[in-house]
Amino acid sequence: MFAKSIRKDHYGYFFIAPFFIIFLLFGLYPILYSLYISFTNWDGIRTPEFVGLGNYIAVFHDPIFYKTFLNTLFIWGVSVIPQLTVSLVLAFILNEKFVKGRNIFRAVYFFPHIVTAASLGLLVSLIFDWQSGGLNHFLVESGFIHDPINWKNNAWFMRLIVSSILFFQYFGYSMIIYLAGLQGIDPSLTEAAQIDGATKKHIFLHITVPMLKPIILFQVITSIIGGMQIFDQPFTLTNGTGAPDRASMTSIMYLYNVAFQSTRFGYGAAIAFCLFIIIILFSVLSFVLTNRKKA
Amino acid sequence: MRRNHWGYTFMLSLLGLSILLAGCTVSGKGTGSSQEITVWSFTDEANYAIDKFEKKYPGVKVNFVNIPGNFYITKLKSALQTASKAPDVFMLENGNIRELIDVPYLENLSAAPYDANKLIPEQYPFVQANEKDSEGNVKALGYQATPGGIYYRRDLAKQYLGTDDPEEVSKQIDSWDKIFDIGERVAKESGGKVHALANWNAISVSYEGIPWVKDNKLVINDAYLKVLDMVREARQRHVLAEFDDGSAGYAASMQKGEVMFYPGASWALQYTFKANAPDTSGKWGLAHGPASFSSGGTYIAMYSKSKNKDLAWKFIHFYNFDHEFLTELAHDQDYFTSNRVVDDQLAPTLTSAYLGNQKHFEFFSEEAKNVPSYQRTPFDTVINNDIYKNVLQLYLNNKMKTKEEAIQRIKRDVKLRYPELEVD
Numbered sequence: 001m002f003a004k005s006i007r008k009d010h011y012g013y014f015f016i017a018p019f020f021i022i023f024l025l026f027g028l029y030p031i032l033y034s035l036y037i038s039f040t041n042w043d044g045i046r047t048p049e050f051v052g053l054g055n056y057i058a059v060f061h062d063p064i065f066y067k068t069f070l071n072t073l074f075i076w077g078v079s080v081i082p083q084l085t086v087s088l089v090l091a092f093i094l095n096e097k098f099v100k101g102r103n104i105f106r107a108v109y110f111f112p113h114i115v116t117a118a119s120l121g122l123l124v125s126l127i128f129d130w131q132s133g134g135l136n137h138f139l140v141e142s143g144f145i146h147d148p149i150n151w152k153n154n155a156w157f158m159r160l161i162v163s164s165i166l167f168f169q170y171f172g173y174s175m176i177i178y179l180a181g182l183q184g185i186d187p188s189l190t191e192a193a194q195i196d197g198a199t200k201k202h203i204f205l206h207i208t209v210p211m212l213k214p215i216i217l218f219q220v221i222t223s224i225i226g227g228m229q230i231f232d233q234p235f236t237l238t239n240g241t242g243a244p245d246r247a248s249m250t251s252i253m254y255l256y257n258v259a260f261q262s263t264r265f266g267y268g269a270a271i272a273f274c275l276f277i278i279i280i281l282f283s284v285l286s287f288v289l290t291n292r293k294k295a
Numbered sequence: 296m297r298r299n300h301w302g303y304t305f306m307l308s309l310l311g312l313s314i315l316l317a318g319c320t321v322s323g324k325g326t327g328s329s330q331e332i333t334v335w336s337f338t339d340e341a342n343y344a345i346d347k348f349e350k351k352y353p354g355v356k357v358n359f360v361n362i363p364g365n366f367y368i369t370k371l372k373s374a375l376q377t378a379s380k381a382p383d384v385f386m387l388e389n390g391n392i393r394e395l396i397d398v399p400y401l402e403n404l405s406a407a408p409y410d411a412n413k414l415i416p417e418q419y420p421f422v423q424a425n426e427k428d429s430e431g432n433v434k435a436l437g438y439q440a441t442p443g444g445i446y447y448r449r450d451l452a453k454q455y456l457g458t459d460d461p462e463e464v465s466k467q468i469d470s471w472d473k474i475f476d477i478g479e480r481v482a483k484e485s486g487g488k489v490h491a492l493a494n495w496n497a498i499s500v501s502y503e504g505i506p507w508v509k510d511n512k513l514v515i516n517d518a519y520l521k522v523l524d525m526v527r528e529a530r531q532r533h534v535l536a537e538f539d540d541g542s543a544g545y546a547a548s549m550q551k552g553e554v555m556f557y558p559g560a561s562w563a564l565q566y567t568f569k570a571n572a573p574d575t576s577g578k579w580g581l582a583h584g585p586a587s588f589s590s591g592g593t594y595i596a597m598y599s600k601s602k603n604k605d606l607a608w609k610f611i612h613f614y615n616f617d618h619e620f621l622t623e624l625a626h627d628q629d630y631f632t633s634n635r636v637v638d639d640q641l642a643p644t645l646t647s648a649y650l651g652n653q654k655h656f657e658f659f660s661e662e663a664k665n666v667p668s669y670q671r672t673p674f675d676t677v678i679n680n681d682i683y684k685n686v687l688q689l690y691l692n693n694k695m696k697t698k699e700e701a702i703q704r705i706k707r708d709v710k711l712r713y714p715e716l717e718v719d
Contacts, residue, residue: 260365
């Protein structure tokens with residue numbers, strides 16, 4: 001009735017071939033070409049000049065690279081910690097059967113994720129504009145302040161604003177991922193715990209969180225990869241300048257400025273590969289930290 | 296049967312791949328015909344010239360590709376280098392011209408049959424200075440001249456200066472000290488509602504173009520350092536309305552009459568004032584300010600590997616030296632071209648209703664003759680826009696206390712950006 005062995009025809013390869021051909025042409029080739037470019041000085045029009053590791057050495061001595069990298073870490077850290085914790089708690093609450101209208105809440109919390117990042121950056125930029133911003137108008141009109149405040153002149157404030165935009169945009173997304181994870185937890189575990197007299201807090205800490213560990217790991221790694229690539233929000237918020245004094249400029253904004261505004265493709269490619277290595281290191285580190293066995 | 300299966304599968308895969316790849320092909324018409332050329336630009340203003348050119352030369356077709364935004368230069372460089380769908384003729388912005396002037400993909404227009412050196416004396420000297428490469432060959436032609444002036448609101452001038460006559464206003468604002476005095480007084484009298492200048496850039500724009508590099512060495516001109524002090528003083532004395540260039544408040548201030556003076560180039564009439572404040576026609580005037588300057592400008596170049604060089608040159612010549620066309624362009628579009636002969640002819644008669652019937656071509660012709668000619672370098676745009684203006688804002692916002700700090704920061708950033716330059 002059934003064949004004794006699996007038929008090993010080659011038809012399958014044809015079906016998967018388009019993906020691989022396109023990946024080779026538009027994925028792998030550009031990556032390898034960028035790697036080659038990173039060893040050259042190239043302005044996009046003259047012949048690339050081979051400089052060996054020159055660009056990489058320059059990146060290691062570039063204070064702006066370090067500044068933008070630390071900016072990225074700060075912006076990412078300040079947004080991702082509340083994002084992952086608040087969304088976990090929200091997911092836990094909205095997974096409870098007793099919450100009325102939980103589907104509406106799920107949808108509402110997810111809405112910010114639908115808005116494009118660039119629009120959010122632009123919107124916030126308009127709100128915090130020095131002379132014509134909505135917030136300053138409100139504060140002056142209500143008599144809280146006499147002169148408008150130049151919000152965008154404050155480095156830490158600008159970094160926090162970018163973090164807040166990211167938090168606002170992504171907490172709903174994280175919540176949906178957690179909800180999917182929560183629905184995969186066997187209800188008999190929580191029921192058994194309830195019978196044994198566990199409180200909601202105990203269930204959350206000792207059943208939900210450990211069972212969600214793979215989901216948490218997924219969220220942490222994807223947020224690291226995403227976090228290192230923050231671009232749209234600070235770019236539109238500061239009109240591409242990262243003002244004041246590159247305080248809100250992220251690594252990818254710097255890469256964009258170097259490669260596409262100054263057309264220094266070699267140096268830009270070197271920055272890109274440095275970031276690539278850093279992202280891998282962070283991902284491996286987070287994987288190791290979340291998977292280490294308790295002593 | 297088995298063979299057929301292979302065939303179908305192969306065909307299907309091929310079909311799938313071709314559909315996917317079809318989405319990635321660049322659309323655009325080729326330039327195979329000798330009576331067809333392709334022109335690339337970063338604005339749509341060439342449409343007018345192309346329309347007139349095609350009318351004058353029936354049978355000639357110009358394919359126009361407008362690529363707005365930052366990617367224009369990246370795409371242009373890539374097209375020129377790979378010769379893939381490269382344009383025959385392309386526009387270059389003032390900010391990019393010095394970076395690209397020595398590139399071999401720009402046709403030498405000094406050579407025969409073009410002999411551009413015989414033609415360019417019709418243009419203003421400051422435009423000519425940007426057209427030549429490091430060996431003195433003409434590689435691009437600037438059809439636009441962009442001398443600057445101080446655009447002012449006539450109603451505010453009448454109220455606060457007692458006159459709206461351009462000559463009288465010019466006398467009252469021929470130095471920054473005078474402008475600052477007016478600004479301080481006006482801010483006080485209006486209760487902070489009206490300011491003399493929109494922002495710090497209204498001061499710094501008057502000094503744009505001064506070279507930053509000489510003989511491969513960074514040279515910080517005194518004018519740039521003086522501007523640092525001037526912007527600080529302007530802020531302290533409430534001369535600045537603090538509307539960032541291009542912001543919603545900046546645009547609205549023109550319509551509302553919140554700022555008295557806007558230093559701007561010739562093109563600002565069309566693209567800034569008429570665009571931002573269309574309902575204020577007749578309320579504006581043009582006065583001479585503390586310094587003659589030029590801001591922006593568009594240059595037109597030919598691809599050295601173009602297969603349609605004759606036609607490309609015909610178009611470039613038409614756009615720069617066809618007096619009949621340039622006169623039409625000036626009349627229809629309020630466009631101030633680089634051609635002195637045409638401008639001088641129009642100067643005595645051409646007026647702008649938007650500027651209260653002022654003879655604006657007379658004004659710009661006079662200014663254009665006073666704009667200094669600089670030997671600009673490929674480094675100037677980046678040093679000025681990315682490095683100096685950042686430092687200027689830090690100094691203005693007291694993030695940098697002393698001028699020495701500002702100088703050190705400029706030097707550090709130049710060293711980082713251009714390791715090949717000598718920096719003391």
